[in-house]
Amino acid sequence: FLTGMQRQFPLQEDDIVMVKTSFSFDASVWQLFWWSLSGASAYLLPPGWEKDPALIVKAIHQEKVTTAHFIPAMLNSFLDQAEMKALGDGTSLKRVFAGGEPLAPHVAARFASLLPQVSLIHGYGPTEATVDAAFYVLDPERDRDRLRIPIGKPVPGARLYVLDPHLAVQPCGVAGELYIAGAGVARGYLNRPALTEERFLEDPFYPGERMYKTGDLARWLPDGHVEF
Known part of the structure; x- marks a missing residue:
């Protein structure tokens, strides 16, 4: 980071x-x-x-x-x-x-x-x-x-995904849940295996990697930025 x-x-x-x-x-x-x-x-x-x-x-x-x-x-x-x-x-x-x-x-x-x-x-x-x-x-x-x-x-080393409830990519301008992937994603919550399993998911786009389910809504803008 x-x-x-x-x-x-x-x-x-x-x-x-x-x-x-x-x-x-x-x-x-x-x-x-x-x-x-x-x-x-x-x-x-x-x-x-x-x-x-x-x-x-x-x-x-x-x-x-x-x-x-x-x-x-x-x-x-x-x-x-x-x-x-x-x-x-x-x-x-x-x-x-x-x-x-x-x-x-x-x-x-x-x-x-x-x-x-x-x-x-x-x-x-x-x-x-x-x-x-x-x-x-x-x-x-x-x-x-x-x-x-x-x-x-x-940021360099991170990826942002805006996904629907089925983890499909949302088109530009359409709101979805924000997920974060890449080198900065934590290993999970200490001594909280159930919560870790709920929030840290397999990355469907990069096999073997994980992504974090933020719970936040966001959308891609036409200029390539993400709006929270």
């Missing part, structure tokens, strides 16, 4: 990743380790600061943070502070990842207005598929009229 992230969003030696997520949450994995693939750096936000958007903005400014992650609800609070501090006039930020819940179009539009030079990336993925299974890089012009922000395309 980390190698795939580095291919998609290459960090340089001067990048600084903000580590502010508890290691009980899977998003902490890339915050803790991604920087090491490129010789970049990590900044550990002091305990408790992750609950205060004003302190987060202060840390980004003082420590020259280039890469950060927010749950969309917290992202909106961060933007309140960014607006107050006029952060868009001279921020070190290059990219912000938003994940953990769906990103609302109005929050994405506000982000683009306040921080036009910063990339906003919408991530989707259950823990059962190793952090994120898909990313979508927002484009204010392209996404202006969307009712939902897509989850994008699968």
Whole structure:
């Protein structure tokens, strides 16, 4: 997963990743380790600061943070502070990842207005598929009229299937259940064999491999992205 992230969003030696997520949450994995693939750096936000958007903005400014992650609800609070501090006039930020819940179009539009030079990336993925299974890089012009922000395309090494109840592929534009396959799929649930059998199924398209049944509805869009 980390190698795939580095291919998609290459960090340089001067990048600084903000580590502010508890290691009980899977998003902490890339915050803790991604920087090491490129010789970049990590900044550990002091305990408790992750609950205060004003302190987060202060840390980004003082420590020259280039890469950060927010749950969309917290992202909106961060933007309140960014607006107050006029952060868009001279921020070190290059990219912000938003994940953990769906990103609302109005929050994405506000982000683009306040921080036009910063990339906003919408991530989707259950823990059962190793952090994120898909990313979508927002484009204010392209996404202006969307009712939902897509989850994008699968990360390197992952596959996304949109299937009907009989595990047949749904056509573009038709909703179905989202399945995740590829190298990141977990082995199952610890000491939960029945639940493992229910959610981790044989991959009908790649013999000998398995796929994870997410329980989420999705559809393919004509531009090749997946909409959650």
